Amino acid sequence: MLNCSPRALALAALIVLSPTLHAQIFGAEPIDPFDVRAASGGYVLHVDPDSPRGDGAATYRLSRGAQVLWTKSFDCTLLHIVLGDDGAFAGSATRKRGEPHETELVLMLVGPDGAPRFETRLPQDEPSFMHGPDFPYADDCIALPEFDRVIFRLHRNGAGGGFDSQFEEWRSVRWSSGEALGALVPARNLHEPRGVSRFTAARPIRGLPLVAVQALILNFEPREMGALFAVVDFDGRPVWEQREPHDYERPDDKDGEDRLWSSVTRDGALLASDEPARFAIALVREAKRVRFEVTSDPTRSTGWRVTEVDRTDHALAIAAGPSDAPPEYPPLALELVGTIALQGAGSNAERIHGFDVDDRGRLGAIVHADGKEPHFVLRGANGESIADVALHLGPIEKLSAPQSVWLKGERWLVHARTWGDDDRAYAWWLDLPTGSLSEIEGFDCAPIEKADGSFDGGFVALTSKSAPYTIVTTLSSFDAQGKLRWQCVEAYGQSEDGLFSPEAIAVSPRGEIGVLDNIKHLIQRFDVAGKLAGEIELEKVLGREPNYPSELGVDPQGNWIVYDFDGAPPVLRVTHDGKLTASFTPMYAEGREFRPPDGLRAAPDGTLWATDGYALVRLNEQGVVDRVLGDAPSDASLGEVEHAFVDHTGRILLADERTHAIHVFDAQGKPTALCKLDPDDVDEDTEIGCIAVAPDNSIHVGPLADEDHPYRGFAASGAPLGNDFFGGTNHFQPASGRRWEVYWDEVHLHAPDGSELEKHLRTPDDRWLTSSDDSAVTADGTLVVAARGRFHVFGPDGKPRVSLDAPWGAGFARLALSRSHVFASSGEEVWRTDLSSGAISKAKFGPELTDGAVTVPAWREEARELWIVDCTAKKVLRYRVKQ
Numbered sequence: 001m002l003n004c005s006p007r008a009l010a011l012a013a014l015i016v017l018s019p020t021l022h023a024q025i026f027g028a029e030p031i032d033p034f035d036v037r038a039a040s041g042g043y044v045l046h047v048d049p050d051s052p053r054g055d056g057a058a059t060y061r062l063s064r065g066a067q068v069l070w071t072k073s074f075d076c077t078l079l080h081i082v083l084g085d086d087g088a089f090a091g092s093a094t095r096k097r098g099e100p101h102e103t104e105l106v107l108m109l110v111g112p113d114g115a116p117r118f119e120t121r122l123p124q125d126e127p128s129f130m131h132g133p134d135f136p137y138a139d140d141c142i143a144l145p146e147f148d149r150v151i152f153r154l155h156r157n158g159a160g161g162g163f164d165s166q167f168e169e170w171r172s173v174r175w176s177s178g179e180a181l182g183a184l185v186p187a188r189n190l191h192e193p194r195g196v197s198r199f200t201a202a203r204p205i206r207g208l209p210l211v212a213v214q215a216l217i218l219n220f221e222p223r224e225m226g227a228l229f230a231v232v233d234f235d236g237r238p239v240w241e242q243r244e245p246h247d248y249e250r251p252d253d254k255d256g257e258d259r260l261w262s263s264v265t266r267d268g269a270l271l272a273s274d275e276p277a278r279f280a281i282a283l284v285r286e287a288k289r290v291r292f293e294v295t296s297d298p299t300r301s302t303g304w305r306v307t308e309v310d311r312t313d314h315a316l317a318i319a320a321g322p323s324d325a326p327p328e329y330p331p332l333a334l335e336l337v338g339t340i341a342l343q344g345a346g347s348n349a350e351r352i353h354g355f356d357v358d359d360r361g362r363l364g365a366i367v368h369a370d371g372k373e374p375h376f377v378l379r380g381a382n383g384e385s386i387a388d389v390a391l392h393l394g395p396i397e398k399l400s401a402p403q404s405v406w407l408k409g410e411r412w413l414v415h416a417r418t419w420g421d422d423d424r425a426y427a428w429w430l431d432l433p434t435g436s437l438s439e440i441e442g443f444d445c446a447p448i449e450k451a452d453g454s455f456d457g458g459f460v461a462l463t464s465k466s467a468p469y470t471i472v473t474t475l476s477s478f479d480a481q482g483k484l485r486w487q488c489v490e491a492y493g494q495s496e497d498g499l500f501s502p503e504a505i506a507v508s509p510r511g512e513i514g515v516l517d518n519i520k521h522l523i524q525r526f527d528v529a530g531k532l533a534g535e536i537e538l539e540k541v542l543g544r545e546p547n548y549p550s551e552l553g554v555d556p557q558g559n560w561i562v563y564d565f566d567g568a569p570p571v572l573r574v575t576h577d578g579k580l581t582a583s584f585t586p587m588y589a590e591g592r593e594f595r596p597p598d599g600l601r602a603a604p605d606g607t608l609w610a611t612d613g614y615a616l617v618r619l620n621e622q623g624v625v626d627r628v629l630g631d632a633p634s635d636a637s638l639g640e641v642e643h644a645f646v647d648h649t650g651r652i653l654l655a656d657e658r659t660h661a662i663h664v665f666d667a668q669g670k671p672t673a674l675c676k677l678d679p680d681d682v683d684e685d686t687e688i689g690c691i692a693v694a695p696d697n698s699i700h701v702g703p704l705a706d707e708d709h710p711y712r713g714f715a716a717s718g719a720p721l722g723n724d725f726f727g728g729t730n731h732f733q734p735a736s737g738r739r740w741e742v743y744w745d746e747v748h749l750h751a752p753d754g755s756e757l758e759k760h761l762r763t764p765d766d767r768w769l770t771s772s773d774d775s776a777v778t779a780d781g782t783l784v785v786a787a788r789g790r791f792h793v794f795g796p797d798g799k800p801r802v803s804l805d806a807p808w809g810a811g812f813a814r815l816a817l818s819r820s821h822v823f824a825s826s827g828e829e830v831w832r833t834d835l836s837s838g839a840i841s842k843a844k845f846g847p848e849l850t851d852g853a854v855t856v857p858a859w860r861e862e863a864r865e866l867w868i869v870d871c872t873a874k875k876v877l878r879y880r881v882k883q
Helices: 006-016 019-026 254-267 538-542
Strands: 034-037 043-049 058-064 067-074 079-083 089-096 103-110 116-123 137-144 149-155 168-173 180-184 196-204 210-220 223-233 238-244 278-283 288-296 304-313 334-341 351-357 363-368 375-379 385-390 403-408 411-417 425-431 436-439 448-453 459-467 470-478 484-490 502-507 512-517 522-527 532-537 549-554 560-564 571-574 580-584 608-611 615-619 625-630 641-646 652-656 662-665 671-675 690-693 699-702 711-714 720-724 729-732 739-742 747-750 756-760 772-777 783-787 790-794 800-805 814-817 821-826 829-834 840-844 855-860 865-870 875-881
Touching: 034 079, 043 079, 079 137, 089 137, 089 149, 103 137, 103 149, 103 168, 137 196, 149 196, 196 254, 210 238, 223 254, 223 278, 223 304, 238 288, 238 304, 334 865, 351 608, 351 615, 363 403, 403 448, 411 448, 448 502, 459 502, 470 502, 512 549, 532 538, 538 571, 641 690, 641 855, 641 865, 652 690, 662 699, 671 699, 671 711, 690 729, 729 772, 739 772, 739 783, 772 814, 783 814, 821 855
Parallel strands: 351 403, 502 549, 814 855
Antiparallel strands: 034 043, 043 058, 058 067, 079 089, 089 103, 103 116, 137 149, 149 168, 168 180, 196 210, 210 223, 223 238, 278 288, 288 304, 334 875, 351 363, 363 375, 375 385, 403 411, 411 425, 425 436, 448 459, 459 470, 470 484, 502 512, 512 522, 522 532, 549 560, 560 571, 571 580, 608 615, 615 625, 641 652, 652 662, 662 671, 690 699, 699 711, 711 720, 729 739, 739 747, 747 756, 772 783, 783 790, 790 800, 814 821, 821 829, 829 840, 855 865, 865 875
16 A cells, blocks of 8 residues: 655645645636625625735725615725625735735724724735645634634645645634634644644624534545534633544445535535524435534533534535436527538548667657558658558457557557546557557556667556556566566655656666656666665756656667757757756758657667657758658648638638648638748647638637737638738628637727727626637628626727627637627537527537537528538538527
């Protein structure tokens, strides 16, 4: 069994985050305007933040019935607000201050007249662990006006005991005056604090100076996932405790356990109770709601007695799992009325997913096109075909893209992995020239990330497999029969053999195994028995810190070839004893750079080979491609489509994923223009995400590598027009020439001269416009934006119109807009949302659509047709909507 270390506990702590902490680490839904109501219902506080992150000022409005009592602005956005029946309220905020990334925690109690009664500001420190929160942070407020008290629940870094990064402190303040009453750490007084990670809920007990709390219990040995319930007084002393250490364990249902743990972490199992002197808890295993009554008892040392009142059936609400059925929508009737074949579009190039070089300088690679079985191809250094073997590995949808590794003579290793519950590696011997493929008998191995032959018919593999609260990584050696020789294991940050964060491996002719560590930035050298023999510090080799070392190769002399992802330059040639001899950036002769997804391999004569994902390429000493085996990139040929757009005249514009050139076809599928980008316009991260067409039929493409000018313009003929001063995603209004510019969190409307006419940070339903996905414009210039599970519509004049619920399952769908409906397509499904009623209907395409195709919708107003671009087959399907 793997032992837990302090690092393991820190990692495990991440799963017991409060909602506030989770938001600080992983980001959160924007803080939209919200209302807080007093328990009596008399007072209502409206809070309108100035920033979607809630880290700036806000406007506050207190009302009673229809009367607005006051409106004020504070320089912070209070959350976790409690509003008393007297109109006073308390809350906490995280506020930007001073330099960028500097924040402070604000605790505030405000009287019914809007004047602060209590205010304190605590500078927040840097996180104590990677991606952790700034401390201190606030979790909640507990209001007890009848006892003249409010309690702010804080988490301080290193407060002592338990998980330091989760430990809770209570600060008490007089409700009537704002007088500070001191601070305490309630968990320090628990009778049995073992395994208590944090308090997940706290509720005042009505009519008593007591608070009911729930804490989560998390232990590894012995395993415990459960709860501690307690009642504490204002001094943090428990008057009652009840442990349920196994209540949240589901050993036979890991998914159910994860969802349960997520639910109790977020919401707790301390149930609401308005009964005086009573509280209730949920026992999940028993599916019971248990009520307790608290009475005064002077005979007890605590002064209180807690007695169970009754138990009733109760099922705790648990987050829905992925197996839950989506909503049923009425059918949308579509009639296929025609297909537009794009003339001369060309076929999709095959992809290379793994390659290696044997001892004769021959190159073996696994190639396949989407939806087809992979095959192994062996070529000579001059490109001659030596072997082509179909690989029948089983259902391809259950296997990752297979990889190939040369072992010895004519034998190659083919390996792939599965996903899900059967998360493991599969491996086969591939013997040439017969092409015999046989699965390795008894091969039991975690998913293989990287592998390399060990020159004796065996191989070394780097594996990675998920385990509770960690990832177990191994460096494993297998013999020529596929039997395990030895294994080095890293888990919870610990290993006996020097592994820490291995990313890639290579076996050297010098008889050692190189392991590339991408956190420590090391090449670790292991001997053939798996013992650490030495390390090369890349930072010392380079005289600077590398960016992200991700691939490792070795040349015939045993010198290392490192690929430093996004490094400058990325390819590093390092001698076996740690001296830098060369560095370069891989590129084609015309100057277009590329990333080699599988790193670089050296042939026996020392020449370097790589792949750009489509072809095998040879590099000269400067890293420039001087030979291509396979399909070289060509602007003239349309391969896989990375973006598609249909303008309002019916022109079809497709961006090639490899070259990013824009191929233009008319409404009959005839090619009419080609828009070529310069090599300087693109880099390895370029992905065309927008094609916009102006009323003069000029074409505008982006985003590109030039940060100052991320768009380029082209005439209708394809002739370049130069830079565009655009940003975001752009849509022209076909009639007016006005241009919509949509960002992640903003919408702008520009006049034809570029001046700004309208700007929106909020949606029509007055929520922050963030996390926007796709957008589309109809013929009259109306805009629809998909964001946060809704469709938001803005009129041609730039004014907000309406917000509607988006269909379930259409989160990453592409949009088209008619005058009356929003169409959203994703794969084989299309949804229609009525702009007037919000009604949603749904259809599935028939066999005319390519299986697994990426689809892009377009509405042809004149023809009253819905066009669907099948990006996989490069054709357009024309549909009439029958109702």
